[in-house]
Amino acid sequence: MRYTSTRGNENILPSREAVLKGLSPDGGLFMPLDLDFHSFKAEELYQLPYREMAERILSFFFDDFSDIKEVVRQAYENSFDTEEITPVKAVGDHYVLELFHGPTLAFKDVALQLLPRLMAAAAKETGSASDILILTATSGDTGKAAMEGFKDVPGIRILVFYPYGGVSPVQQLQMTTQRGNNVRTCAVRGNFDDAQTGVKQIFETLSETCAAKGTVLSSANSINIGRLVPQIVYYFKAYSDLIRSGRIAAGDPVNFTVPTGNFGDILAGYFARCMGLPVKKLICASNTNNILTDFLTTGVYDRNRPFYKTISPSMDILVSSNLERLLYMLSGNDASYTASLMRDLSEKGRYEVTPELLQKIRETFACGFADDEATKKTIGRVFKENGYLMDPHTAIAWAVSEDFSSSGDPDASLPNIVLSTASPYKFPQAVSDSLRLPLSDSEFELMDAIRASSGVPIPENLAELRTLPVRFTDVITKEEMNDFVLKLIEK
Numbered sequence: 001m002r003y004t005s006t007r008g009n010e011n012i013l014p015s016r017e018a019v020l021k022g023l024s025p026d027g028g029l030f031m032p033l034d035l036d037f038h039s040f041k042a043e044e045l046y047q048l049p050y051r052e053m054a055e056r057i058l059s060f061f062f063d064d065f066s067d068i069k070e071v072v073r074q075a076y077e078n079s080f081d082t083e084e085i086t087p088v089k090a091v092g093d094h095y096v097l098e099l100f101h102g103p104t105l106a107f108k109d110v111a112l113q114l115l116p117r118l119m120a121a122a123a124k125e126t127g128s129a130s131d132i133l134i135l136t137a138t139s140g141d142t143g144k145a146a147m148e149g150f151k152d153v154p155g156i157r158i159l160v161f162y163p164y165g166g167v168s169p170v171q172q173l174q175m176t177t178q179r180g181n182n183v184r185t186c187a188v189r190g191n192f193d194d195a196q197t198g199v200k201q202i203f204e205t206l207s208e209t210c211a212a213k214g215t216v217l218s219s220a221n222s223i224n225i226g227r228l229v230p231q232i233v234y235y236f237k238a239y240s241d242l243i244r245s246g247r248i249a250a251g252d253p254v255n256f257t258v259p260t261g262n263f264g265d266i267l268a269g270y271f272a273r274c275m276g277l278p279v280k281k282l283i284c285a286s287n288t289n290n291i292l293t294d295f296l297t298t299g300v301y302d303r304n305r306p307f308y309k310t311i312s313p314s315m316d317i318l319v320s321s322n323l324e325r326l327l328y329m330l331s332g333n334d335a336s337y338t339a340s341l342m343r344d345l346s347e348k349g350r351y352e353v354t355p356e357l358l359q360k361i362r363e364t365f366a367c368g369f370a371d372d373e374a375t376k377k378t379i380g381r382v383f384k385e386n387g388y389l390m391d392p393h394t395a396i397a398w399a400v401s402e403d404f405s406s407s408g409d410p411d412a413s414l415p416n417i418v419l420s421t422a423s424p425y426k427f428p429q430a431v432s433d434s435l436r437l438p439l440s441d442s443e444f445e446l447m448d449a450i451r452a453s454s455g456v457p458i459p460e461n462l463a464e465l466r467t468l469p470v471r472f473t474d475v476i477t478k479e480e481m482n483d484f485v486l487k488l489i490e491k
């Protein structure tokens, strides 16, 4: 399988190089060049357990790796609290696909438990003698999931920058107490964009210096194709669960509703659909930063708009990077068209797709959004009616999915699977507020109150944060980021 960039087909690489590099030098994202999605036999997967599904799907995309089976085994052997990895729960009229059973309680674990092993295997097979340093800027969830995934993986180190005071206390503790001898985190004075721009700038200015010292820089964020592919698996898993429980027969169409930020999770669902999984509609759920709702309605993507801080911070995003892959695929792999849209986005902050392309997108993608008020009401109401406690991101998907069910759309009555992307205990402030519990500044007190009122146990990995020693206390300015990296490499 060869990979190429969404912005130009000159640069052609085997899959392991695409995984190691993460981003194409022309700024585009890697896509499989000669993938015949239709040759995939979806129905052969329905009887398989999670890990075997993962092996089949990963081998389809990454056919130049010699031991995918071992990569999958290492990723999912002990890291999730259930053999099922991503269980499905029937709640009211919906199904909830729980993606938060990994070590950091957010759905990013599903991909970030696997990507590090995939990278290590790729580095070994390309015969590179260099060390790899993963650099990541995070607004909260990605950083912790990446540190946990790369922890003690041989030949790879990871450094995560987060905005000082810009992540929740629980998220900060999750990172500063992280175990492992190859992990490091550091706070940067400024906001998330400062940290992110700093990291991009390090790639531009320090890549060669680092390479000369025997360290290759790479990234673990969601534009890496090695993060996207592992997410396809749980769409198959959810579908096969509904078959097994007799709710559907093999071949019946279903809808998925996905709480969306960077468009990675929902794009994995689109890949599953292309591979023959009977997905009718993918419903894209946003918060008040509803740039995708507008795009999917009008065909205009316009980031010239206010940025809102919401109670679903992992979806507070105005540039949904992975949408580029969808535009590329649905324009018939037209790299120059995709590149022109992305040029418009960087120069004018907006682009508009052709009416034909918009229509194609809308054949599969429906959309909607929920603001903070609606999100909290949904958490409270679903708990009251069904005894099921959701985090704010999941609640957005639930609310949008209900709107879709009553929309009069011809597909509105199909079985609907809502993706649940985080444990409610990751966002104690918003969840306790939704349940109308007393206010507190201590997130641990709020967790206790949520447990007392809901009966849902506090995940061990969050409970232990109260007593774990803090290992990393660095706070630097963005001007000091370069030096921080250079010092780390000298060691």
Ligand SMILES: *Cc1c(COP(=O)(O)O)cnc(C)c1O
Pocket: 106, 107, 108, 141, 142, 222, 259, 260, 261, 262, 263, 264, 265, 266, 314, 315, 393, 421, 422
């Ligand atoms: C990252 C994240 C999302 C958004 O996923 P994308 O792949 O960026 O669309 C939703 N919910 C939670 C809890 C997340 O951490």
